[in-house]
Amino acid sequence: MTVTAFASGTQARFALARQVADAVLFEGYVLYPYRASAAKNRLRWQFGVLVPPGWGAECEEHDFQHTECLMEPAAGATLSVEVRFLRARRRTVQRARPDGGFHTVGELRLDDRVLMPWDEGAEERVEVVAPVDDLFGDGVAVPFRRPAGEDARPVLDAAGRTVGRLLRRWEEACGTVRLSARELDGPYRAVRLTAVVENTSAWTPSDGGEAGRDAALPHSLVATHTLMALSAGSFLSMTDPPEWARGAVAACRNLHTWPVLAGERGSADLVLSSPIILEDHPAIAPESPGALYDATEIDEILALRTAALTDEEKREARGTDERAAAVIELADSMPPEVLERLHGAVRGLREATGPGPAAPDDGFPDEHGVRRPDTPWWDPASEAGFDPARDHVAVDGRRVGKGSRVQLRPGRRRTDAQDIFLHGRTATVEAVLHDVDGAVHLAVTVEGDPGADIRREQGRFLYFQPDEVTPLEDGA
Missing domain, CATH: 2.30.30 (SH3 type barrels.)
Incomplete structure (x- = not known):
């Protein structure tokens, strides 16, 4: 009934939407000035965090996402679902001792970077494929588990000597994906699809004696979002549905997430349900030179400010995270013509012509919204x-x-x-x-x-x- 491998056609359709989905996945991953010591990087990951149920009862964050949307599946259609999230990996910095052992330190300074403790995010995916007919009634429930682990990587200096190591630990992540469908009454064959993603971790604050959000994050599903595709048929827009479906759309319940049509504009066989409210068919601006992760500022200003960091600040940013290091290199190596494109773009043009003879110039557009070619854009008089x-x-x-x-x-x-x-x-x-x-x-x-x-x-x-x-x- 369910499998965990997508057909190549489904993978290709999801690839079109993953550029936007990646922006959701890494929204706020690391904030300018991209250093672990920066105050605003001490409280990260604000969107789509599904915490363990034992912690969710004590905070305002949630342990589930609930998506409902309408679809018109063709006979024999299959639904492919991909749930994506980050799992926090806690990184500890250790310095090498003369006896061959290691001890934990607050920082490790190298010639090109300064390594500091940090929570890295590793992408996880849960894939579910099910015939739409199997979703009616009780639907399907797919539990998933990602085991705990540990990894140690040596840190070498410029001469190739081991001066320390980075010790990464990650906790077990558990959850369930629930899919169900119900056919709606009416003249059209519309189906309400429900997709629920739950964190089912048994961890509680009392397990390790440590409490608080910082302790819950390694057991959380971070930046969780869902991609759903029909093999045949279409989804209905939740923001601009056809008139006959407005009542059914208004009755849908979407908690901690919002579904929009994704993929190429004009298509309707793919949905992205995101903790960040998007418009239908969202797209990354073609002028964007790369991921900057911090969406609180426009790319142009963020790139300029990043390039203006001091050499010491850049050393710490490079040691904070591989993605932060890539941002520094992007800002330092951006050609002037790429930076100029960030200043603005023309998305559309229309012909500025009007019928009939030219009217007297009063400094304003005529009834067609058109100015005469010789009229200045603004006349103080x-x-x-x-x-x-x-x-x-x-x-x-x-x-x-x-x-x-x-x-x-x-x-x-x-x-x-x-x-x-x-x-x-x-x-x-x-x-x-x-x-x-x-x-x-x-x-x-x-x-x-x-x-x-x-x-x-x-x-x-x-x-x-x-x-x-x-x-x-x-x-x-």
Whole structure:
């Protein structure tokens, strides 16, 4: 019923999605400035950590991921699943003694690097292949176990002499992959697929006398995510489903993970369920020169800052981890033309032509959004007719201007998480602004914000478009 080897066709399809899946796997693996001694590298691996059940009861992290999505499998279709995660390997640094033994040290300094204790991440995969017909009813459950182990590697100096060793230890990792399916009622043959990944480790904080997240990590499944492929048929988008499936999609439960269509754009036979919310068919930017692991900054800034590290900082980064060492080499060897590509890219072009004779130039686009070729992108004289403190805009048939009270309703397709947190809050309009493209923006301060007066004095506001607010009556 289940096997652990994928057919070559499935491997090829998964390979298309693994570039993005690798970014998920190593998200936050090592953070700039890529040194073990850096404060922000002392609390790592924030996404997709499935901790042992005995520890999960004492913290806010979880011991499982639960994915539900809709699919339309063809008759006789097979589902291939690949669960990927990292297993923490605790690395200890030891110095060689004259008697041939070793003792543990806090660091080992070499000419080209400084070795320090560190938790490395080793990739693990669990592969399951099952006919879709076998998933109905009780479904299938596939337990897996990765045994504990130890590895010692000598550290040699420039002359080839053994000056120490790196001792790596890893603990047993246990889990279960559960797959089930249920056919939904309706005019279309849609099936709800459920995929659950559990950490089943029996470890508890009392086993070794050590407690805390640092002790639980070696027994955890880190950066866990799931790839699922149909041999025949298709999955439905969970973010933009067809109208007939919206109710069924809304009823799906996704806990600690989110499924999106993966692979080539236009295909629908592959899903990536990730602890990081992605869009359908996510892709790595073609300008990206390589993995930088720290996604809190854009590649250009991160590459420049890494290249600017001191020689001593680079020595420690090289000794921290092989991947950190590769980042240092990447930043030091990046050609100027590669760095220039990181500054920006044009993703699409459209022809800027409009019908009919040229209209008088008023400094703004015409009704087709097109400017005349000889029109500068911005004409200072065009600002003469605007006054942010007195201008008004019509919203739901009412005039909204400075001093108006509104309720914030951010649009989901052009906002970020911070704006969404303000959904339903009331705010005061501070100004009505027009940009050079003719769009209108409302500058607001949120009511109840203790820093509103300071932001008002500094001219620092939040900005929303007119269709993202609802006017309020005074005192509402």
